[in-house]
Amino acid sequence: MRGRDQRSSRGSRYLQARTWLVYGVLLVLAVPWYWPADSTLLLLGMPAWVVTSVFVSLVISIYTAWLLLSHWPLPDDPFCDPDDNTDESTGEQL
Numbered sequence: 001m002r003g004r005d006q007r008s009s010r011g012s013r014y015l016q017a018r019t020w021l022v023y024g025v026l027l028v029l030a031v032p033w034y035w036p037a038d039s040t041l042l043l044l045g046m047p048a049w050v051v052t053s054v055f056v057s058l059v060i061s062i063y064t065a066w067l068l069l070s071h072w073p074l075p076d077d078p079f080c081d082p083d084d085n086t087d088e089s090t091g092e093q094l
Contacts, residue, residue, distance in 0.1 A: 022063065030056035 028034075032049035041048040 019067065023060070026056055026060045026063065030060065 030053050032053055035049040035052075039048065043051040
């Protein structure tokens with residue numbers, strides 16, 4: 001529970017300029033506009049620009065998941081207990 005308290009006290013770190021800078025760099029790398037049009041390099045049987053775009057897209061997904069799991073603020077609702085395993089509709093323990 002201590003980790004959750006630390007995360008909520010960090011504030012809105014997901015809106016920092018560094019976050020958007022990382023997204024910008026990853027976007028530039030993911031879109032193959034810098035790749036030579038006549039490139040015939042193949043990786044894993046596909047054009048290298050395809051492999052690069054797919055790999056960077058995976059990195060963007062991992063970065064987004066990390067941001068959401070580690071920096072997203074928790075709700076301030078006092079009734080929101082993340083350790084409560086009770087089904088609200090039936091009242092049974094899950």
